Amino acid sequence: MPGASLDFFYEFGSPYSYLSAMRIAALAERAGVQVRWRPFLLGPIFRAQGYEDSPFNTMPLKRAHMWSDLDRLVRIAGLPAVTRPEPFPANGLLAARVAVWLDDASRPAFSRAIYVAEFVEGRDIGARETVRQVLAGLGHFCDDILAEAEAPANKEKLRGETEAAQRLGLFGAPSFVTRDGELFWGNDRLDMALDHARAIG
Template sequence: MAGAIDFYFDFSSPYGYIASTRIDAIGARHGREVAWRPFLLGAAFKITGQKPLTELPMRGGYALHDFARSARAAGVAFVMPTPFPFFALGATRAFYWIAERDRRQAKRFAKAVYDAAFARAQDVTGSEAVLALAEAMGVDRDGLAEALDSPEVKARLKTEVDEALAKGVFGSPFVIVDGEPFWGNDRLDDVENWLATGGW
């Protein structure tokens, strides 16, 4: 089987959310696993100097319009969270702790986090929210609660973020197929074409 598709995203990213509803089907159509890799977009912004789209004059209004339009195009629910952007540190740490035990469960957890944030406008930044979402997936709540602030879990996330940056990941979503990088939900058709044709 060909290598996995790397799917990088930040839990606070509207375009990451929309792409998350499409990426597994794209992988499945081409016999590829999809490795979900949440990271912290703020770490990339420190390097690129980029700010959250919604904070930029002119671009902010377009972004709000386009988030909703892109969600309609994908046929998924969308509500704009407030506050935005938010810092999903706990959910991101939790993902990797869960993934070490059960990768499929971690993916279900990630989908639940995105659904809570962008389909139901729920706050997903607090520990209680993260633990409740994880518990509903069948995760060991007490074990996760203990892990969220452990040095091992902090170190694991730092490694993941550093590796993402080292691979040139500067936005969300960001997809890498056989070394080829694609930035943005609006490039998923390109990802699919690349998979189908082997590139151009």
């Protein structure tokens, strides 16, 4: 019998997804909930709703608040100070392709390492070389992985994940979905999502 579980949908360009990626493992372990890490792309979902860009780009005041909010949240969470990546939001396509290609055991460490490169070191994760270095740093054979991540079947796999996110009603990242289809949007809802996942078992 499977225990409690939670689907964690994240986008590599999303600052609040970074926070959840750094927090979720310890919280889920304590709650006794198994997490499925599901990278997806927010771009197609925004476009399907008629938005061409991130709200952080179209609303400068919202962006300004997001960065100071993030500064406060990492202090509280005991995470390193944030470096604001340029360009923002980063193009997370290659990283997402690699993440869906990796197996369930390797995906969390790779995803966290990409987020650290992006939001702590301020590197451009849209650059192929950054993704290569992150993979190499984790001991992967990076050239093989990049080739396989960009093969048609794997591109299709990521498209499928983004479509799955869309079918579940996702409109932002991070989002958490429990087995009964309840959707929890935002890093601020991680604890509530874990509570619900545990309650329905």
